[in-house]
Amino acid sequence: MKLLEDIKFIIDDEIFKKLSTCVKNASPYEACGLIFGEIIEKKVEHGFEYHYLGQRFECIESTNKSTVAFLIDNIEELNEIYKTAAEKYNKRLISIFHSHPAGSSPSGVDTDNMKHLNEFKLFKNLIWTIMSAGNNDLDGFIYFNKEFFQILVEINKE
Numbered sequence: 001m002k003l004l005e006d007i008k009f010i011i012d013d014e015i016f017k018k019l020s021t022c023v024k025n026a027s028p029y030e031a032c033g034l035i036f037g038e039i040i041e042k043k044v045e046h047g048f049e050y051h052y053l054g055q056r057f058e059c060i061e062s063t064n065k066s067t068v069a070f071l072i073d074n075i076e077e078l079n080e081i082y083k084t085a086a087e088k089y090n091k092r093l094i095s096i097f098h099s100h101p102a103g104s105s106p107s108g109v110d111t112d113n114m115k116h117l118n119e120f121k122l123f124k125n126l127i128w129t130i131m132s133a134g135n136n137d138l139d140g141f142i143y144f145n146k147e148f149f150q151i152l153v154e155i156n157k158e
């Protein structure tokens with residue numbers, strides 16, 4: 001997958017730890033959650049960069065069924081979870097998060113879902129973050145202009 005260098009997903013260590021805990025607690029199932037924050041446009045030499053700043057994380061309590069694929073098949077339920085969390089945090093949704101037992105690349109089902117979810121105004125141009133439960137590697141992806149890209153993930157350690 002091509003790397004889109006104009007888009008960066010940036011979180012502090014505190015959020016990274018919350019993601020890791022969510023993954024650990026969901027084991028052996030897939031964890032999922034929603035990341036809220038802001039998107040800022042930054043002027044750089046060659047044009048613009050878009051920084052997705054993850055500031056709040058809502059871990060969706062895991063049962064066998066609450067995988068990201070299940071939620072996308074049940075948009076109304078996803079919407080409910082989104083609405084409750086968005087009110088609580090008063091931030092915009094910037095990323096859909098989930099885990100894989102090993103590896104942090106999107107599966108075929110994930111890319112289908114990325115494309116599908118992008119058709120909803122609320123879920124358009126979101127970053128899909130995937131964490132490998134094996135080693136907590138975190139990668140980010142976006143479906144943008146009808147193409148799939150990997151984006152840069154930055155974790156700011158204290």
Ligand SMILES: [Zn+2]
Pocket residue numbers: 098099100106107110130
């Ligand atoms: Zn997946």
